[in-house]
Amino acid sequence: MSKPYYAEDIPGKKIIMLGNEAIARGILEAGVVIGAGYPGTPSSEILPALAEMKKYFPHLKLEWSINEKVGFEVAYGGSMSNVRSVAVMKHVGLNVASDAFMTACYAGARGGMVVISTDDPNCYSSQNEQDNRYFGLHALVPVFEPATPQEAKEMIKYAFDFSEEYHSLVLFRTTTRLNHGRGDVILGEVKEINRDYSFDWDRSRWVCLPSHSRVLRVRLLERLDEISEFADQFPFNSLKLSKEKINGVRYGFVAAGIPYSQLLDALNFFGITNKVSILKLGLVYPPPKKLIKKLFDSTDEIIVVEELEPFIENILKQLAFEEGISNELKIHGKDLFPQNGEFSAEIYLENIASLVGLPYEKVPVPENMMIIPPRLPILCPGCGHRATFYAIKQVEKKMKTKFVNSSDIGCYTLAVYKPLEGIDTEVCMGGSIGLANGIAKIQPEKNPVLAILGDSTFFHSGIPALINAVYNKNNILVVILDNRSTSMTGFQDNPGTGITLTKEQGIRVIIEDLVKGCGVSPDMIWVEDSYNLNKTIEKLEIAVKAEGVRVFISRHLCSLVEANQLRVQDIKPPIVKVDQDKCVGCLICVNKFGCSALNFDDSEKKVIIDQATCRGCKVCIEVCPQNAIYEDIES
Amino acid sequence: MEIKRYNLLNVGVGGQGVIRAAQILSYAALSEGYKVRTAETHGMSQRGGSVASYLRFGIEVEGPLVPRGKTDAVLAFEASEAVRIFNYAGPKTVFLINENIIIPPMIHQMGMDYPDIKQISEFLKNVSQNIYFINANEIANNLGNPRTMNVVMLGVLLGSQTIPLKKETLAQAILNYLPIKVHNVNKKAFEVGIEKGKSLRRDFNE
Numbered sequence: 001m002s003k004p005y006y007a008e009d010i011p012g013k014k015i016i017m018l019g020n021e022a023i024a025r026g027i028l029e030a031g032v033v034i035g036a037g038y039p040g041t042p043s044s045e046i047l048p049a050l051a052e053m054k055k056y057f058p059h060l061k062l063e064w065s066i067n068e069k070v071g072f073e074v075a076y077g078g079s080m081s082n083v084r085s086v087a088v089m090k091h092v093g094l095n096v097a098s099d100a101f102m103t104a105c106y107a108g109a110r111g112g113m114v115v116i117s118t119d120d121p122n123c124y125s126s127q128n129e130q131d132n133r134y135f136g137l138h139a140l141v142p143v144f145e146p147a148t149p150q151e152a153k154e155m156i157k158y159a160f161d162f163s164e165e166y167h168s169l170v171l172f173r174t175t176t177r178l179n180h181g182r183g184d185v186i187l188g189e190v191k192e193i194n195r196d197y198s199f200d201w202d203r204s205r206w207v208c209l210p211s212h213s214r215v216l217r218v219r220l221l222e223r224l225d226e227i228s229e230f231a232d233q234f235p236f237n238s239l240k241l242s243k244e245k246i247n248g249v250r251y252g253f254v255a256a257g258i259p260y261s262q263l264l265d266a267l268n269f270f271g272i273t274n275k276v277s278i279l280k281l282g283l284v285y286p287p288p289k290k291l292i293k294k295l296f297d298s299t300d301e302i303i304v305v306e307e308l309e310p311f312i313e314n315i316l317k318q319l320a321f322e323e324g325i326s327n328e329l330k331i332h333g334k335d336l337f338p339q340n341g342e343f344s345a346e347i348y349l350e351n352i353a354s355l356v357g358l359p360y361e362k363v364p365v366p367e368n369m370m371i372i373p374p375r376l377p378i379l380c381p382g383c384g385h386r387a388t389f390y391a392i393k394q395v396e397k398k399m400k401t402k403f404v405n406s407s408d409i410g411c412y413t414l415a416v417y418k419p420l421e422g423i424d425t426e427v428c429m430g431g432s433i434g435l436a437n438g439i440a441k442i443q444p445e446k447n448p449v450l451a452i453l454g455d456s457t458f459f460h461s462g463i464p465a466l467i468n469a470v471y472n473k474n475n476i477l478v479v480i481l482d483n484r485s486t487s488m489t490g491f492q493d494n495p496g497t498g499i500t501l502t503k504e505q506g507i508r509v510i511i512e513d514l515v516k517g518c519g520v521s522p523d524m525i526w527v528e529d530s531y532n533l534n535k536t537i538e539k540l541e542i543a544v545k546a547e548g549v550r551v552f553i554s555r556h557l558c559s560l561v562e563a564n565q566l567r568v569q570d571i572k573p574p575i576v577k578v579d580q581d582k583c584v585g586c587l588i589c590v591n592k593f594g595c596s597a598l599n600f601d602d603s604e605k606k607v608i609i610d611q612a613t614c615r616g617c618k619v620c621i622e623v624c625p626q627n628a629i630y631e632d633i634e635s
Numbered sequence: 636m637e638i639k640r641y642n643l644l645n646v647g648v649g650g651q652g653v654i655r656a657a658q659i660l661s662y663a664a665l666s667e668g669y670k671v672r673t674a675e676t677h678g679m680s681q682r683g684g685s686v687a688s689y690l691r692f693g694i695e696v697e698g699p700l701v702p703r704g705k706t707d708a709v710l711a712f713e714a715s716e717a718v719r720i721f722n723y724a725g726p727k728t729v730f731l732i733n734e735n736i737i738i739p740p741m742i743h744q745m746g747m748d749y750p751d752i753k754q755i756s757e758f759l760k761n762v763s764q765n766i767y768f769i770n771a772n773e774i775a776n777n778l779g780n781p782r783t784m785n786v787v788m789l790g791v792l793l794g795s796q797t798i799p800l801k802k803e804t805l806a807q808a809i810l811n812y813l814p815i816k817v818h819n820v821n822k823k824a825f826e827v828g829i830e831k832g833k834s835l836r837r838d839f840n841e
Contacts (some may be wrong), residue, residue, distance in 0.1 A: 016658075016665045037650040041677060124676070148672075181699040182661045182673040261672075261698035268695055269702075319736065345702035363704035363722055370754070371749045372718050375648065375739045377684035414682060419744045488682075587743075596683060596740040 007053040008034040010187055017185045019149045019178045023116065024049035027086055027151035028057060030112070030160040033192035034078030035062045037071040038460065039489035040090030041125035043118040047088050047492075051502045057190065064492055064501045066461040067429070068093035072100045072115065079113035079169075080206060080230045083198050086162045091119040091132045098135070101169075103208050105139040106216040108167040108223065110200060112160030116172045118179050121307045122342035124486075125176075127409065127428065128341070136171045136285040140224045140437045143171045143285040145257040146235070149183035155236055155282060157188070163348040170224050173284070175307065177258045177342070184275070228286040236282020239291045241298045247357045249298065252291075252299035254312055256281040257306045266348035268387035270358050287315045289512060293598040296320065296329055303355065307343055375419055381597040382559030382615030385412040385481050386528030389422035390593050390623065391536040391554075392450070392479070395544055398537075401446055403544070404439050408432035408453035408462075411488045412481050419594040423452060430461030436463060437474040448544050452479045454512040455511065456494040464519060470519035477543055477550045481513055481530070485558040514552045524548060530556035533622040559615050573616030575632040578607050582628035638669065638799050640693040642701040644723050647712030648677075648737050649683050651784035655812060656710070657688040657805045658790065663800050664692035674699035683739075685716055697818035708797045710788055713737050714755050714768070721762045724806065729797045729839070730759060731832075733788060734768040764840040767795075774827055783824035790828015802829070 009026075024046050035050050037043070044360045047062060061078075065071035068089040075135030078085030082201070089097060098279060101115065115226040117135065122128040127427045136143030137323065143161055146152035152174065152406050159170045204212055215311055231237065244248070255263045259279050259389050266465045267273040279295050281288070286427055295302065295320075304313040320326040337343065338349045346363070353360030396403050407413060407423035415422035415448060425435050436451035443449050469476050486492040492500040493562045498508025516523055526545060528538045536554060543552045557565075566573055597613040600606075600619060609620075609629075621629045643660070647653045657673050664671045669692040676686045689701050704725040711717035711732040724730065737747045750758075752768065759766045769791050775784040786809055792798050793805055808827060813821055 014665065016661045044679075068642050118764060129740060177674050180675050180677045182657065182671065183699075184665050184671050258698060262700060264697040266698070285732070345698065345700040346704075349702055363725065366758075368761065370718055370721075370750065370758040370759065372715055372750060373739065373742055373745070375683070375685045375716075375719075376683035376741060377649070380682065411682065418741055545787070590740075591744050594740055594744055598740075600743055 004503035020045035022149035022153040026156035031193040033083035036074035037088030068097040072097035084112040134570035231288035232290040252277040255305040305407040382617040388554040406436040412455040433465035456480040482555040483558040638693040646716040673697040690721040733771040786824040787828040791832040792827035794832020
């Protein structure tokens with residue numbers, strides 16, 4: 001494989017980079033040694049980009065950790081040992097890591113320590129749109145937020161210097177459009193750090209028991225005061241003052257991150273960029289009080305432009321109150337801009353135009369609006385999960401009952417849609433088993449309770465909940481969809497494959513052994529290839545009817561990973577066809593199973609298989625009640 | 636020529652090469668010295684869902700998102716996806732649309748109707764005066780590699796002078812992001828696309 005462009009050692013060279021690649025480059029340039037985390041959109045490309053650089057920068061020590069909490073702890077162990085360390089996760093990952101994070105912030109950083117939290121306004125790939133700037137406020141640590149890929153690279157590099165200077169952890173917050181947007185980035189030098197790397201036996205600092213923590217908390221508050229003092233000189237904060245008025249009013253804008261870039265576009269659109277004051281924040285917490293006061297003194301109305309919660313708005317309103325000017329100074333924020341979702345580019349234009357009194361015509365909606373049914377994400381052709389959910393449905397039908405299918409985060413969450421409608425809950429990583437524990441305590445026996453989750457999710461946080469079920473005798477069937485891949489986030493490896501982030505051979509963890517180790521009785525464990533539909537149905541029925549804590553492992557390699565492996569080895573997958581004489585057009589395969597390779601020919605009233613889409617899994621052969629689908633061995 | 640702001644919206648279905656096109660176009664725009672921003676769909680939406688990527692370049696570009704009505708061109712790898720984002724376009728927006736409809740599987744299961752090319756074309760004609768269909772799938776199939784569809788469309792984008800970039804830089808960018816073994820077929824796809832684009836250009840309503 002050729003050297004990735006973001007690993008080039010040519011300072012000054014300008015290249016186009018994805019925001020996440022720019023962040024990885026900044027981490028490299030900062031001389032970071034340890035990087036750990038767990039995949040989650042939109043953060044998932046950061047650690048793999050670093051992993052690709054390891055070949056050229058062998059000092060890097062990188063891993064996919066089992067979950068975000070462990071990832072954080074791995075990085076923090078690095079900080080304790082005096083190396084620069086980074087923990088990478090999506091916003092909800094910080095919830096998992098927060099137990100470690102909240103107390104680590106007390107003891108602070110030794111080697112520079114940065115936690116990357118990638119927030120996801122609009123829930124593009126997430127279960128919520130929580131605003132993790134509050135984690136900075138909550139843990140009393142600074143929050144950095146970059147506005148462009150170039151700034152992201154420079155800012156994260158600076159974050160490690162900052163962390164060491166103030167002995168503080170830094171929360172580095174981004175949003176999806178920064179992570180998954182490209183921009184021009186100028187390469188910098190890769191820093192070489194020569195220092196003594198070793199653990200520091202300072203028990204008064206690293207042992208956070210009450211007598212130590214009381215002292216550490218005082219130090220934490222002092223640190224925050226020092227950072228607060230410095231905030232006005234923070235190099236990525238800037239204040240541009242204008243004395244001009246628009247329609248008799250001096251306006252001031254405050255923004256950070258992607259909204260700052262979009263705000264500039266909107267102001268440029270109206271040609272008023274130089275007629276308003278703008279406070280740009282790179283440090284969103286703690287606030288630069290002197291800069292804010294200067295803005296107060298130079299404006300009549302302030303507009304805070306921020307997605308999600310009124311975080312900066314509330315800080316400004318508090319400061320205005322303390323200054324005794326909250327009655328005369330108007331501070332706008334959530335009265336103009338929505339508190340949910342991502343801001344589209346026209347939201348800026350519309351709100352600025354109406355507030356400031358500028359002409360702006362909304363785009364007219366054409367007559368005869370065409371409504372197109374949504375194109376929702378679906379399980380891929382050949383996906384083993386589809387087969388397993390279909391099997392579960394068949395058992396349910398056979399037993400003439402309804403299961404409670406508690407499920408989880410992963411590709412298989414897509415089984416919620418038609419035609420499978422195979423899951424009933426999804427809250428958080430590993431939550432399927434935890435919820436099933438509770439549901440099983442209440443649910444009448446005629447409705448079996450299933451917990452359905454993927455391999456990586458089981459490793460991440462399903463294990464404690466399984467032990468809980470065993471210990472408390474909560475009567476559940478856990479179905480582990482083992483496709484040997486963390487597919488939804490980009491096919492990352494996990495303990496089930498034994499391959500590490502840097503593509504080295506680690507130790508493979510066997511799920512069956514793990515389940516036994518959790519206390520599940522060996523005769524309560526079933527394993528079957530997801531592609532063997534009839535066998536799965538047969539075994540699953542036994543598993544559903546059995547008593548106690550049961551585990552069914554449905555295993556087949558992710559069809560996308562398998563298709564790629566076959567392509568590399570130049571192996572052609574089986575060719576599956578529909579015998580047009582036998583097909584009666586019952587549509588069971590299309591309407592109940594729903595693989596996207598199965599198409600209905602409306603004119604002939606028959607099903608045909610799209611050969612370009614079909615992966616040759618052969619499951620539909622077992623689905624068809626007419627035996628009309630067959631493997632074409634001759635061609 | 637100094638470009639102040641050029642806004643392109645590229646749409647399609649997960650797996651059609653929308654992200655690859657964003658990589659190629661942003662690389663080409665950067666090599667011509669422009670400031671570049673993109674916003675792309677990664678992750679969940681790639682599982683056969685709708686995919687959109689915004690590309691902006693010029694000397695006055697800050698954020699990655701394009702305001703409604705301000706798109707210079709829509710490059711659609713699948714026809715119905717062009718309808719989904721119609722409100723980003725204005726009367727002058729050039730629509731270059733692959734004349735191909737991928738019906739979402741769920742449509743059968745829900746017993747719903749899906750529009751055909753004629754309906755799509757009629758609707759979009761209310762939105763802009765420059766709606767053009769290209770049978771890029773057929774062109775790519777004739778070249779012997781269906782996956783060159785996105786490069787055919789990039790050729791059309793360039794040949795019709797819809798994007799203010801040079802042929803050499805775009806050609807170089809295409810090769811830069813594709814494996815060597817498919818270079819030749821993609822070079823051909825690009826050329827065929829350019830010729831197709833040139834013939835379309837004659838029909839443009841300025």
